[in-house]
Amino acid sequence: MIATLGAIAIWFTGALASFVARRQPARAALLGAAAAVAGGLLGGAAALRAIASRGASEVFSAGWSVPYGALTLRLDALAAAFLLPLCLIGALCAVYGVGYLRAHEDGPSPGASFTAYNLLLASMAVVTLAANLVLLLMAWEVMTLASFALVVSDQESRAARGAGFLYLVFSHIAAGALLLLFILLAPGGGSWDMARVPAHAAAPFAWLFVLVLIGFGTKAAIVPFHVWLPDAHAAAPAHVSALMSGVMITIGFYGMARFLPFLGPPNPFAAFVLVGLGAVGALGGALLALVQRDAKRVLAYSTVDNAGLVTLAMGVGVMGQATGAPRIAMLGWTAALVHVWTHALAKPLLFGGIGAIAHALASRDLERWGGVLRRWPVLGTLTLIGGLSIAAIPGFAGVAGEWLIFRALFEAALSLSGPARVTALLGIVAVAMTAAFSVACYVRLIGIGLLGVPRGEVRESSRVAPGPAVIAPLAVIAMLCVTAGWFPQAIAGMLARPVASLVPRGDATLVTAMLQPLGVLGMALTGAFALLAALRAALVRKSAVREAVTWDCGYARPGPRMQYTAASLAEPVSSLFAPMLRTRIEALGLTGLWPSSARWRSRTLDQTVTGVYRPAFGGFSSLLLRLRDLQQPRVTTYLRYVVLALLVVLALLFLPIVVRP
């Protein structure tokens, strides 16, 4: 426990140090990053030990003057499962951040940025460790505020401020839900420790479940509470997007995993809701990721897709628990946690790579990218590995989680009955389509963004190769991604104890054995690749290779603008799924015999935003605007209000609803 506390202390110190040194940006960045790395190493070591050891959880407790509060921290297996990626990715992204902020001289001030960054790390760690409801809520708020500061730090633009505002609004709706949840769960009197939460909650299950969904699901980007995410992740600096997308959404899932058992015995209703929302999130996220033009928004929607998959897997886990099938529960929960881990590796890698490219090309518009892999082979290859990982390609990290999700669904379809079986079968279809969409999405991101010929004008100033501080952390993550593709059983093995704490009756070694052949397959794939590459090298002698232009079909001068665009690559899918996407197309021109100019533009908006939130918030705000009429210029009006209020209060005295002491 000392190590964990030390890590938190180092992060706080780092935040303070970067704040103090904010006038010297280089030193502030170094101090902040050093603290993030040191804290990450210390905390990561503690988390590793907690995951590996069979011992009981470590507890630290101290008094706190806040009502119902206590500074109680507990490091158990479940907390460690979320603390470990947080420490690892937190440290690596900090290193990346140094390079990123150095390259962005007009960007956010490193001092302020690293203050918020270290605070964010510390608060996320406290959230995973907190064993007191009040402490958890406080840490949750600090986490929200620190990440808000980071989101709005990058640009002075309206877009970033708008994204930050949206993020803040949703976070506070979520925090309100959490507060209500904690009040409903709270034990009477004393400090609100999790250990003292009564077994039978005072409120009906459905209410509590909805509160958990809103409270934690907003952070976890579960549909329909995900709408803040694409804007916020696109606006934040790359290393912050990486941390938020890879780690912060997992904190939401941590909350769900931690609090679902408090709500009462596992409930099939909750399972169906989770699987349903997960399937919608996965499909919708993947489809929307496929049509985004902004490279960072592609990744942001892909996060929604992966969050959906995790939600779906959790739903299968709950379904297994609710129907008394520990094997299914085991598979579902392991799938969820494994996917959380592999996504925590692949997504920061992608955000890092794409962020560096976006900086180098001075644009986030996919239609202006291209030729990146040729110009920056290392950066391009690292991004490619991230894409292969997250598209669940065998031999890379992402396959483990997705394979387990399929496996859990297949076994649920085989062994459960009734609605649970139907749900599992529909889940199989949804996940299969999601897999196809995400392959298409990453082919588009990489194929249009990184390959081919540069589409935009190449500025000489943009030829800055990304520095080692940017490349090194990405290389570490990429190595982990490949290793995880070869040894997926190791991930499941490490997660066996956290899962066992969620599913006490399951056999945790089962899943590890299941994943072994998948790892062998990954290695065999690598071997086959190497063998075939060697065979081709033997067949094609170096001297015989000829370089030419791409076959140009009679065109004398093929130009970069003749290449397929991101929009045209996605067009078949977006028109096939038009009823879901509702892409708006504005086409102008091409009339008459000799059309002079033409314009074509497509735009796909998130249906939850345009269909649900905008009307809802619009109605709410017009309702509030009507209250403005209460404001009148004359004093007598206010006197009338006072009299009216007095009368109301007096009238209340005669009603039985007011409890008199």
Place this chain on the structure above:
Amino acid sequence: MSGSATTALAVVLIIAPLLPSLASRTVAFITGRRGAPLLQPYRDLVKLLGKRAVYSRTTTGVFRAAPIAVLATPLLAAALVPFDGHGSLAGFAGDAIAFAGLLALGRMLLALGGLDTGSSFEGMGASRELAFASFIEPALFLCFAALALTTGELSLGRMLGGAIDRGWAQAPASLAMVGVSLFVVMLAEASRGPVDDPATHLELTMIHEVTILDHSGPDLAFLLYGSALKFALFAALVVDTLMPRTGWPTPLAVAALIPALAVVAVLVGVIESTFARLRLVQVPQFLAGAAALAALGVILRVR
């Protein structure tokens, strides 16, 4: 088990290039032409392997990795398919999912290789390939789900090898539907008509042919052999589903595979020459029909 499985795998690896050739020959016969000799693909492969490669100046390692992926993935996937009707060379519970994952890898790198050239022809092919995959994938998984539900197994070797007899005894209708659905998936995955047109080189009609337009020499040989092997894999899945050979002695089961694959190839040729190639907007409907058929198979079994 592994002896006959190895033999069967070797047989399939050898005769794989014959399948597209046989299908095209059938088309030629029906349309009153003589067609290319059956062994032409082998001559093509040998010739291409000896030729030098031409690479576009815009391309990177991804373009060179594409043919390797397109060959390596069906090679590995072949180890999971029970060609002898009894069991596969290698396999594990849930390898059906990995089978789909391998094919996705091949598809992904093929599309990336196409985009790497910067040519809009290849972009067009990649775009279509990816769009149709979003219907192929659910159809394939629904087939696997129906097979799993009828046999109670999760690995291809067990589903189509050992337990398929039990499936036919209990749910013949489901399995028949799965067989037809897999056949349609095969047409799409092997880029045959009415989904794709292997005979023309016109960018408006092609999917697969246009994506590999810029590959040459040994790379093209890898691509041709890889897609022929993929054809053979799916044809074998169809044969295993519709003609279970669990009870047969293994030599006979292996020997029966060859004429059965030939029948599938001829059938493909007959379909190709009797149905017009679908318009591109109709292809998803065709594939959705296959998915619906597999879904019906699942529904009948879940009842």
Place this chain on the structure above:
Amino acid sequence: MERTGEVLLLLVLMTDFAVLVTDRLSTCIRIMAAQGVLLGLLPFASGAAIGVHTVVLSLGTIAIKSIVLPRVLSWAIREAEVRRELEPSIGPIGMVVLGLVAVGVAFGVATRLPHAGATVLPGLVPVSLASLMMGFVVLTTRRKALSLVIGYLMLENGIYVFGLTLAGAIPLLVEMGVLLDVLVGVFIMGLVVFQIHRQLETQDSRRLTELRD
């Protein structure tokens, strides 16, 4: 025998799906004629004792459902000059999904109905329900009045299949009633269609609302 029955029932389902995805009216009519033959063969395979009444029922069904009605309908489309369903509100993939939902619900409900498994051919009840619901799908999504007649026919065929479960208990009664019902209904609708076309020069059923007073 049972196997044959199941094959016939599956083919009935397939023809229903075929109608769902077809927008050419003449093809729809041909498919319904094929379905009529299938339904005519069904009494032999539904497990009831084969007697004179089975043969009569079978021949009558085939005669009406696959000879008379298709002729009448073909005549109607020739007269009214409609070829295909215009601007279908849901595309073929959506229709297939709806059909699948209908089949899923039918099979789910059928297992929970009392006595549903009691018939010799257990597929009769779910297939009849599925056919009924797919008829409703056609009725609610198509606009041309003649397409509605097809949907009505599908619905009637569903009821006919359901009637077969009672074939052993109440010979002839249900079936003949159903047949007459269909005959009269389709005749009337055919005439109505013809009239609408004359009056409004369109077959769009949305414009039926203009037929007031």
